[in-house]
Amino acid sequence: MSEEKLKILIIGAGGGREHAIGWKIAQSPRAGELFFARGNAGTAQLGTNLDIKETDIPKLLEFTKKEKIDLALVVSDDPLALGMVDEFKKAGLRVWGPTKRAAQLEWSKAFSKDFMRRHHLPTAKFEIFTNFEKAKKYLEKESLPIVIKASGLALGKGVIIAQTKEEATQALEKIMVKKIFGTSGEEVVIEEFMTGPEISIHAFSDGKSYKMFPASQDHKKIGEGDTGPNTGGIGTIAPLPFVDKEVMNRIEKEIVAPTLKGMADDGTPFEGILYPGLILTKDGPKILEYNARFGDPEAEVYMRLLNSDLLDIIDACVDGKLSSLNIIWKKDIFACNVVLVSGGYPGNYEKGNPILIEEGGGGGDIVIFHAGTKIENNKFVTNGGRVLGVSAIGNTLKEAIKKAYKAIEKISFEGMQYRKDIGKSALK
Ligand code: GLY
Numbered sequence: 172m173s174e175e176k177l178k179i180l181i182i183g184a185g186g187g188r189e190h191a192i193g194w195k196i197a198q199s200p201r202a203g204e205l206f207f208a209r210g211n212a213g214t215a216q217l218g219t220n221l222d223i224k225e226t227d228i229p230k231l232l233e234f235t236k237k238e239k240i241d242l243a244l245v246v247s248d249d250p251l252a253l254g255m256v257d258e259f260k261k262a263g264l265r266v267w268g269p270t271k272r273a274a275q276l277e278w279s280k281a282f283s284k285d286f287m288r289r290h291h292l293p294t295a296k297f298e299i300f301t302n303f304e305k306a307k308k309y310l311e312k313e314s315l316p317i318v319i320k321a322s323g324l325a326l327g328k329g330v331i332i333a334q335t336k337e338e339a340t341q342a343l344e345k346i347m348v349k350k351i352f353g354t355s356g357e358e359v360v361i362e363e364f365m366t367g368p369e370i371s372i373h374a375f376s377d378g379k380s381y382k383m384f385p386a387s388q389d390h391k392k393i394g395e396g397d398t399g400p401n402t403g404g405i406g407t408i409a410p411l412p413f414v415d416k417e418v419m420n421r422i423e424k425e426i427v428a429p430t431l432k433g434m435a436d437d438g439t440p441f442e443g444i445l446y447p448g449l450i451l452t453k454d455g456p457k458i459l460e461y462n463a464r465f466g467d468p469e470a471e472v473y474m475r476l477l478n479s480d481l482l483d484i485i486d487a488c489v490d491g492k493l494s495s496l497n498i499i500w501k502k503d504i505f506a507c508n509v510v511l512v513s514g515g516y517p518g519n520y521e522k523g524n525p526i527l528i529e530e531g532g533g534g535g536d537i538v539i540f541h542a543g544t545k546i547e548n549n550k551f552v553t554n555g556g557r558v559l560g561v562s563a564i565g566n567t568l569k570e571a572i573k574k575a576y577k578a579i580e581k582i583s584f585e586g587m588q589y590r591k592d593i594g595k596s597a598l599k
Contacts, residue, residue, distance in 0.1 A: 176203025177482070180240045182225050182255060183247035185209030186403075187510070187542040187560040188467035191474040192246055192481070193217045194538065199482035206240070212551045213541025225250050228258050235264055244268065244485065245443075246464055248324055252278035267485045269443040269463045273434060276441070276461040280329075281322040281358040283461050290433035293425060294458040297362035303347040306359055310339050316364040321346045323355025327391075327403050332364060367452040368596075369459065370411060371469050374427050375484055377493035378440030381431050382484075383423055385410035385476065385500060387469045388597060393517060395592045402517045403557060405510040406593030409472040412568060413597060414451075422449065422456050430461070442488060471540050471560045472506040501564070507571040508562040509579060509593050513543070514586025516556035524585040526551040526558070532581035536574055538562050539582070553584055569598055 179196060183189040190213035196202050197217050205218030209225050223230045226249050235243055245255045245268035254271035268274075275282045287294045295318070300306035310317065319342040321329035329352055333339035339361075346356035369391075373384040387409035393399040426447055434441040446462035446469070465473070474481070478499040487496045513520035526544065528551070533539045540562060543555015561578050565571035572594045579589065 174201055177201055177241040178204045178206070178238065179482075180206045180208065180231070180235060180243040181214075182208050182231060182243060182245045182250050184225060184249070184467070185211050185214070186247075186467050186555075186557060187508075187540040188465050188470040189246060190214050190217075190540045190542070191471045191560075192244065192465065194540070195474040195477065195481045199480045201480075201482055203241075206234075206238070208234075211541045211554065212544040212546045213539075215546060226253055228253060228255055231255070232258060232262055232264075235259070236262070241265060242267065242485070242489070248274075248277055248462070248464060251463055252324060265489060267443065267489050269441050270439070272439045273441045273443075274463040275439075276430075276434070276445075277463040278324050279322050279358070280320050280360045280460065284360050284362070286433060286437075287458060290429055292429060292433070292458055293455060295363040295365050297360050300347075300359050300361065301357060303343060306343050306347065306361060307340055309361060310336055310343075313361070313363075318362045318364050319343060319346070320360040320362065321352045321356040322358035322360060323352065325352040325355045327401060328352075329355060330401075365450050365452050365457055365459070367450045368413065369448065369450050370414060371407075371466050372422055372427065372447050372449055373465065373469065373473065374431075374445045375488055375493060375498070376431050376441050376443065376445050377488040377491045378435060378442045379491060380494035381427060381445070382493060382496070382498045383419070383427065384473055386414040386419060386422075387411065387466070387472055388594075389466060389469060390590060390593055393512075393590075395590055400517050402512070404466065404468050405512060405557065406590055407466075407468045407472045407508045408568060408572070408594040408597055409469070409476060409506055411597055418451070418456065426456060426458060468508050468510055468557075468560050471508040471562050475506040475508075475538065475562050475564050476501050476504060503566065504564050505566070505568040505571040506562060506564045507568070507575045507594050508540070508560045509575045509589055510542070510557050511559045511561065511579065511582065511584075511587050511589045512557050513553055513555070514588055516588070520556055521586060522552075522554050523547070524553045526553060526584045527582065529581040532578060536564050537578040539578075558584065558587070568594060572598075
């Protein structure tokens with residue numbers, strides 16, 4: 172007896188994450204037609220890219236009802252912050268992702284820091300301000316460097332590490348007085364600077380139980396040796412050789428489990444992907460921030476390492492049956508994803524440059540995930556800052572990294588840039 176195939180809508184920012192999730196979902200025997208809002212040239216190979224913005228709730232609701240979509244996945248921050256999941260639930264539709272109140276862990280840094288304080292979760296010392304003068308005064312007695320964070324979403328640009336008091340005051344002025352991030356800067360968090368390696372943790376949660384992913388690491392800065400301005404994330408590796416079982420157990424016991432319990436106890440059970448960004452300090456793992464979705468480019472390495480059927484996991488999450496599922500990750504396999512970006516990114520960059528992938532680019536242990544790409548005259552062209560993610564798997568981290576860089580030799584577009592040191596510090 173053949174099982175009915177599901178029509179699935181993936182709502183997200185149309186980046187490498189959305190292509191990777193679609194790529195994995197498409198491998199499920201139960202996956203039917205796939206739709207993407209937004210998509211890119213990669214997702215167009217898997218299904219249909221809709222001409223609807225990922226934040227357009229009324230149009231997405233209308234499309235879902237009209238097309239009789241069986242399951243909608245909300246995978247990026249903006250639609251989650253707008254309450255896409257709540258609206259789909261209200262309309263009686265099957266949807267996966269956290270509600271607006273649960274996603275507040277990501278879209279309000281003031282909320283998440285207050286949550287961490289109330290639930291005694293390990294994080295940097297901090298204070299929250301809505302008044303510029305009071306914030307400026309607080310700086311006087313604090314030591315340097317110091318971290319200034321706009322509370323709301325700011326495309327990854329709302330965190331400033333100030334080395335001097337002047338720099339800190341200028342950051343406060345830009346956010347609170349000049350309002351360069353709009354309403355996202357109405358509240359500001361000032362926090363102690365912590366040092367140590369930064370890592371990404373992900374867990375599936377159905378609100379009652381959770382399943383941990385292996386740890387991963389993103390590379391945020393544009394320049395080699397972690398220099399230059401921040402990007403959305405331009406290279407990931409997983410699992411991490413420097414995070415052993417003992418550290419993972421601590422992270423699970425001290426951070427993931429109490430966070431999810433805290434959310435449930437507060438009446439806002441978290442369903443979806445909980446992604447805390449952590450720092451491994453000499454006093455143990457501490458929370459830098461929470462995200463309420465898959466990381467990008469973390470999703471790209473995770474989708475290469477996940478053996479289980481992603482659709483089965485998501486279905487179990489939606490039905491509140493995650494605890495009955497055994498999630499299997501590829502054993503003794505490592506993944507690396509190097510992001511190729513447009514010249515000038517994260518500043519201004521050109522779009523519309525033809526992308527050349529030579530014969531033999533991709534395939535085997537290599538999967539190329541599209542991010543800022545589109546199809547023009549039957550050819551791939553650049554259409555964003557982060558253009559492609561070149562992912563590889565190997566029996567060691569070193570091998571996975573080597574394969575990813577080898578594959579990049581077959582890809583080119585005008586202005587193409589990438590970091591040559593993804594995963595280098597983890598190999599030390
Ligand atoms: N890896 C960065 C992010 O997804 O926010």
